[in-house]
Amino acid sequence: MISADKLCKRFGSVQAIKDVSFEVEKGEIVGFLGSNAAGKTTTMRILTCYFPPTSGSATVAGFDVFKDSLKVRQNIGYLPENVPLYTDMPVEYFLDFIASLKGIPGKERDAKVQSAIDRCGLGEVAEKPIGFLSKGYRQRVGIAQAIITDPPVLILDEPTVGLDPKQIIEIRNLIKSFGGKSTVILSTHILHEIEKVCDRILLIDRGQILAFDTLPNLAEKLQERYDFSLTVTGSTEKIKAVLKGIDGVDKLQETGKSDKGIYHYRMKIAKSKSVREAISAKLTADGFQILEMHIEKMSAEDIFRAMVPDREKSAKDQTEEKPKEGEAK
Amino acid sequence: MNTFHIMRKELRNYFSSTIAYAFLAIFLFIVGFFFYMSMVNYSMQSTFAARNPMMIQRMNPSDLILSPLFSLMGFLLIFLIPVLTMRLFAEERKLGTIELLFTYPITEMQLVMGKFLAAVSVLVLMFGFTTVYMVLFTKAFGYVSTQIPWGSMGAGYLGLFLLSMAFMAFGMWVSSMTSDQVTSALATVGGLLVFWIIGSARMDLSGPLMKVVEQISLVEHFQDFTKGVIDTHHIIYLVCFILFFVFLTIQVMEVRKWKG
Structure with missing residues (x-):
């Protein structure tokens, strides 16, 4: 469903990712695990056609991210990190707008919006402007806009960051419910999240893949x-x-x-x-x-420690080095 | 179709906040006040002119009322258009929603055109309101002269429309490069003023440079319209100006793909 072949991305002198290659099967839930600035978001942005790779290629749902970018974008739902949303729009209006941009004709739009609202538990706040919602609800609105077209591929960048434990469990169950039908890639640096949700782990550090396997297999190899x-x-x-x-x-x-x-x-x-x-x-x-x-x-944490041993502590203090929008000026 | 969806969203944003209303109110108030003053002024002058047949020849209402009115509207828009364009892209960058837009199945062209057309729609609405002044004008002079100056009005509106779209294209381009709305608005006003007054610099220049400076100036290409003259070379200049900055905005959107 998703395949990446020797993806590289440079930002000026910074090599964000290098030779990233992997394959994800249909219906799998794959977790990108890595410390901050490891290259998770960069890889996701390439897969979602936000920007093309410096070299290498990737296909999503059978389409090349560079040559058939519009078709790829029709087949994905993407939740960017920090969940950017139009704060002045009511939830329902926002989802309707997104559905229209994703090409859902007017007649079916109401049903799709309603279904996304139901699945993400947004019924109570559907009329409220997004700016008034709590972090947990905003996260759900973000997920709702990603799943509204029932895309075959879902890419979620840190879907549970900043939520309270109850909300984390809810979002996690929501994501699990997509498994099997949709192919899901999610990134996180919360380790036990990976254990609970993902079929396979892609361990990435300093822009390179360290391992890509199921948790028991990784443990088996390392122990x-x-x-x-x-x-x-x-x-x-x-x-x-x-x-x-x-x-x-x-x-x-x-x-x-x-x-x-x-x-x-x-x-x-x-x-x-x-x-x-x-x-x-x-x-x-x-x-x-x-x-x-x-x-x-071995838990995901043990595996992470074993594979990314000495840098783990310093990585925690590191601030994000991701290229942010607005640098263009 | 996507262009239309983006446009719909932008229009909602204009009218769900105070921006569009403030924009319309300020513009219509200032233009209305100016219109009233020139009408009063004209009627006072015409009582003098009644005793002087030589003066009556020069009391052309189009020249004395319409032409200055269109000039004023053009100048006023330098300060008001940035209010409409400042948030077009700056806000998307600030909120981060531009990342969403870039990963939806829409092209940069559709995105830019949708936003541009939304801003133009507000403009059309505003010009629609100013026709009230034109109706008052024709009513007032309907008995003085049997010929209503349709030509002058048409030329004035055409010029004003092209000019304000040129302002908008420029403002949109500035907005696409920053994530701060205030910066966006100020830079647009500054840039437009430069385009407006650069023509005065030709006094100190000579030769081909003078010609270039003269041709770049927006006011140079607008003035004839206010006098009721439609010159294709002015139309071509303004249309090129609009297309150039719309194109540049699309390029700014594309830049993320090639950076790094």
Whole structure:
């Protein structure tokens, strides 16, 4: 549905993105993950025909973003970062205007506007000027203008930034509901958002793609050993001795003790299944009862840390270096 | 069709805020006041002229009332047109909505034309109101002279219309380059004044440069219209001026594609 081939974009001496290539299948939800100024917005702006790439090419819904730009634009819904909207227009009027620009004939427009209002939960504020709405509602208006034509491709730049937790969940569910029907690309630097919503993650840093895969696959590749936690009843000295005796167990530590001789341990274990089987078998054979055993899976945050290790802290303080409109003067 | 949708949106913006009303009110008040003063003035002079047959020859109402009125309207528009054009693109840039527009299936041409035509519509409406003065004028002089000066009026309106569209095209271009409406308005007034008075500079110049300066001046190409003269070379100049700045605005929209 979307394919990018060696996209590069320069702004003067700044190389915003370099050799960005990827393919997104129909119905997938893909998350762009990266720190600020990593190139997420630049990539999205190329895909939405806001500006063409310096070199490389991309097709969206089968059309080239440069040669068939109008056709691409007919097939996408785009929510820019910071959700720019006409603050003086009432929600309903705004959506009607957008629908007309997107080429929906007058007869069908009312129905489309109404459906977008319903799906985004804007019924209560449909008559109000957008300038009077809360941040959460504005975000929804932004999403409503993107989905109003039911486009096959949705591109959402930081759709949940600045919302409260309840609103984030609502928007997230809304986005999830588009999956399968529409192809969705969303960007974020909120890590667990990616885990909750996206099928695949495109990890981008300093304008280059570091990884593009599903979360479990990325974790699998990155993890050399599992973090393993274990809760056992018995005598701690003996348990430790047994565990240390098992090949593939490392960095064993006791993390706590509950009443009646229940001990908690953490350790690193090799990825092979036999290690876990050995732990279970040996402890049981020696008469200890295993109450709980658990592999700590890598979260998106762990993956991000593992792949973009040293710059993460400094990236947070960095201000956005995106080219803003108005620089033309 | 997209041009029409953009135009509709811009017109709504003009009339849902106070801009269009203030624009119309100020213009019509000043022009009306000036019209009233020249009518009073004319009637006083004509009582003197009644005793002097030589003077009666020179008491042509078209020259003494219409011509100065059109000149005044032209000059006044230097300060009023920027009010209409200042927000056309500056506001879109400020709000960031220009990013939305650029990613909708419309061309730069449709966008620019839609906005331009919306501003022109307000202008047409305003000129429509000024015809009231023309009706009063013909009523007042209907008995003095059997010939109503349709030609002078037509030429005056044609000139005024072309001139104000030229102002608008220029103002729109300025607006397309900034995100601040005040900057946009001031730069437009400044630019238009330069175009207006540059003709006076020809006194100090000579040769081809003088000719060029004289031809660039907007007032040079407007003055004949107010006198009731329609000269194609003036029409061509003004039309070219309009097309040039509309074209430049479209180019400013396109620049984002090639920058960097």
